Amino acid sequence: MIATGTVPIRPPVLGIDSEGVFGASSLDDGSRLAQAIDRGGIEKAVVVGGGYIGVEMAEALVRRGLKVSMVDMLPQVMATLDPDMAALVVDALKRAGVELYLEEKLEGFEEAKGRLAAVKTDKRLLAADLAVLGLGVRPNTSLAEEAGIALGISKAIEVDDHQKTCEEGVWAAGDCAQSFHLVSKKPTWVALGSVANKHGRVAGINIGGGDAVFPGVVGTAVTRFMDTEIARTGLQECEAEKLGVDCVSRTITDHILAGYYPDPGKITIKLLAEKATGRLLGSQIVGTRGSARRIDIVATALHAGLSVEDMINLDLGYAPPFSSTWDPIHIAARQTLKLI
Amino acid sequence: MIATGTVPIRPPVLGIDSEGVFGASSLDDGSRLAQAIDRGGIEKAVVVGGGYIGVEMAEALVRRGLKVSMVDMLPQVMATLDPDMAALVVDALKRAGVELYLEEKLEGFEEAKGRLAAVKTDKRLLAADLAVLGLGVRPNTSLAEEAGIALGISKAIEVDDHQKTCEEGVWAAGDCAQSFHLVSKKPTWVALGSVANKHGRVAGINIGGGDAVFPGVVGTAVTRFMDTEIARTGLQECEAEKLGVDCVSRTITDHILAGYYPDPGKITIKLLAEKATGRLLGSQIVGTRGSARRIDIVATALHAGLSVEDMINLDLGYAPPFSSTWDPIHIAARQTLKLI
Numbered sequence: 001m002i003a004t005g006t007v008p009i010r011p012p013v014l015g016i017d018s019e020g021v022f023g024a025s026s027l028d029d030g031s032r033l034a035q036a037i038d039r040g041g042i043e044k045a046v047v048v049g050g051g052y053i054g055v056e057m058a059e060a061l062v063r064r065g066l067k068v069s070m071v072d073m074l075p076q077v078m079a080t081l082d083p084d085m086a087a088l089v090v091d092a093l094k095r096a097g098v099e100l101y102l103e104e105k106l107e108g109f110e111e112a113k114g115r116l117a118a119v120k121t122d123k124r125l126l127a128a129d130l131a132v133l134g135l136g137v138r139p140n141t142s143l144a145e146e147a148g149i150a151l152g153i154s155k156a157i158e159v160d161d162h163q164k165t166c167e168e169g170v171w172a173a174g175d176c177a178q179s180f181h182l183v184s185k186k187p188t189w190v191a192l193g194s195v196a197n198k199h200g201r202v203a204g205i206n207i208g209g210g211d212a213v214f215p216g217v218v219g220t221a222v223t224r225f226m227d228t229e230i231a232r233t234g235l236q237e238c239e240a241e242k243l244g245v246d247c248v249s250r251t252i253t254d255h256i257l258a259g260y261y262p263d264p265g266k267i268t269i270k271l272l273a274e275k276a277t278g279r280l281l282g283s284q285i286v287g288t289r290g291s292a293r294r295i296d297i298v299a300t301a302l303h304a305g306l307s308v309e310d311m312i313n314l315d316l317g318y319a320p321p322f323s324s325t326w327d328p329i330h331i332a333a334r335q336t337l338k339l340i
Numbered sequence: 341m342i343a344t345g346t347v348p349i350r351p352p353v354l355g356i357d358s359e360g361v362f363g364a365s366s367l368d369d370g371s372r373l374a375q376a377i378d379r380g381g382i383e384k385a386v387v388v389g390g391g392y393i394g395v396e397m398a399e400a401l402v403r404r405g406l407k408v409s410m411v412d413m414l415p416q417v418m419a420t421l422d423p424d425m426a427a428l429v430v431d432a433l434k435r436a437g438v439e440l441y442l443e444e445k446l447e448g449f450e451e452a453k454g455r456l457a458a459v460k461t462d463k464r465l466l467a468a469d470l471a472v473l474g475l476g477v478r479p480n481t482s483l484a485e486e487a488g489i490a491l492g493i494s495k496a497i498e499v500d501d502h503q504k505t506c507e508e509g510v511w512a513a514g515d516c517a518q519s520f521h522l523v524s525k526k527p528t529w530v531a532l533g534s535v536a537n538k539h540g541r542v543a544g545i546n547i548g549g550g551d552a553v554f555p556g557v558v559g560t561a562v563t564r565f566m567d568t569e570i571a572r573t574g575l576q577e578c579e580a581e582k583l584g585v586d587c588v589s590r591t592i593t594d595h596i597l598a599g600y601y602p603d604p605g606k607i608t609i610k611l612l613a614e615k616a617t618g619r620l621l622g623s624q625i626v627g628t629r630g631s632a633r634r635i636d637i638v639a640t641a642l643h644a645g646l647s648v649e650d651m652i653n654l655d656l657g658y659a660p661p662f663s664s665t666w667d668p669i670h671i672a673a674r675q676t677l678k679l680i
Binding site for chain 2 (some may be wrong): 033052091092124182189192193194196197198201214216217218219221222223276292295296297299301303305306310312313315316319322326327
């Protein structure tokens with residue numbers, strides 16, 4: 001049973017082993033970072049990478065009172081969101097005072113007087129007392145490769161729906177193994193604790209002589225930056241395009257609770273569907289507290305292959321402290337149906 | 341198009357028209373009640389009925405600083421929950437200082453010096469400066485009946501899945517009309533704004549020459565009492581029993597968020613399933629803030645006819661501020677699967 005997880009991506013740039021450059025992969029990484037801040041003298045932090053880890057680390061550093069900058073080589077943060085939805089995350093980062101440097105490539109780290117002084121991109125030098133790497137991870141498959149186990153998408157270990165590898169008697173589970181995507185109907189690689197745990201349960205049952213199946217994932221992920229909740233599931237526009245699926249989408253902004261309720265919140269929901277059939281393809285949500293968990297409704301619908309019209313009639317819980325009579329998910333579905 | 345809603349149930353007991361006895365059906369009812377409390381001299385309130393409206397009115401009165409008692413003729417509050425889950429609501433009511441008088445039948449209201457003095461049950465006299473009726477509603481169908489329109493379950497107007505009544509050219513929607521229950525596969529009557537709105541949309545499209553279908557409801561409802569959230573969907577045990585469905589259930593209590601998270605909350609989830617097939621039948625949830633909306637996952641699963649095993653593999657959003665790697669819904673499904 002191979003459960004070797006991931007290794008963090010550390011580009012071989014100059015100065016990456018400087019004392020002030022921190023990973024964000026292990027508990028030890030976290031302790032070292034917290035201790036460095038506690039020792040004092042840290043004012044400016046640069047987060048390299050604008051994905052989930054980068055955004056979560058930016059929150060942690062802002063809450064510690066640091067001046068935070070973020071660098072990403074892509075033109076947007078949160079690459080698992082469509083650019084229009086990622087723009088709402090940029091707004092939230094800016095509101096919290098995070099300075100963004102997008103489309104800038106990390107070139108290295110510069111030291112002065114034996115400590116980190118700056119992060120170097122292809123466009124500028126950013127003064128930094130501390131830098132955090134949030135550049136993602138890759139499957140840790142060296143053991144599997146040496147044993148001749150076949151790798152699949154993203155070089156994760158290829159497994160069937162029983163978590164079996166190509167070798168009889170060898171299983172794989174967790175971040176080192178691939179999953180099946182129930183919307184694209186293709187293999188995918190998701191490095192998330194929730195998926196890893198499900199892999200482990202299925203592998204364990206099967207190794208123990210039982211018969212369990214892991215049907216697959218729909219690509220759900222949630223995170224939070226300060227008071228902004230961020231969620232996604234299913235396919236995003238660029239993924240649908242790659243698959244050749246003719247995809248329509250609508251984005252709505254609404255209150256989370258009944259509009260007359262004190263502090264009714266604000267939620268933006270994008271819903272994606274197949275134009276020809278109305279089949280739901282995915283959703284992205286950015287909003288105030290209480291927004292993100294609505295992604296679970298769409299995730300469950302994706303598991304079941306529901307259509308946009310099915311979504312309109314979902315009998316979701318309604319009471320003014322929880323939603324409007326038409327939940328924002330319903331509103332998004334009603335708007336999307338007009339395009340089908 | 342008949343959209344006559346409901347009429348509140350007012351039992352013909354002595355003193356029901358006393359000045360201090362308030363309904364809870366209209367905006368005017370609410371205004372009158374608030375004004376009566378604002379005028380002062382009100383210390384003791386009795387809520388008659390322990391359903392959604394009764395529980396919500398009890399919260400409003402507790403928040404106004406009144407000493408609140410609640411009377412219900414059933415042995416439990418919240419009759420749409422199984423007794424074991426309703427007991428958790430009783431705990432919450434008691435924690436807030438609400439005195440409960442269950443299995444007591446309302447016999448009338450007594451006045452002294454021209455104002456309400458007591459609520460009389462078959463067991464006692466409860467001193468009361470104010471009483472609120474939360475005894476439920478019935479479909480307002482006198483117009484339909486006079487016109488010879490057929491009534492169905494609970495004497496709600498019988499409609500097909502296009503919201504058509506038995507009379508050509510006559511439609512009905514909202515609290516006066518019945519719905520189809522997607523789990524029991526039988527007609528049901530639900531008087532909720534969320535369902536009424538969906539009825540209205542479908543009736544409107546069809547009256548306008550379009551073709552829309554309202555497939556039905558799964559019986560979802562949510563409410564809140566102080567910091568306790570309450571939710572239900574699908575069938576409860578007694579409903580499954582009446583249908584002759586062999587039903588198994590498991591109840592789990594867990595944190596809402598990752599257990600190491602500050603203030604991880606507490607949620608109790610009961611999951612019901614058909615023993616023979618593993619088909620999900622329903623769920624009830626009682627817990628702290630953030631609990632109730634998880635009912636939407638089960639509601640969506642009921643629409644799609646998912647099984648308990650399907651629930652275990654749902655790709656729900658995971659991040660420590662939102663849930664554990666295994667969401668409490670997964671835990672409940674894993675425990676329930678052991679009985680199938």
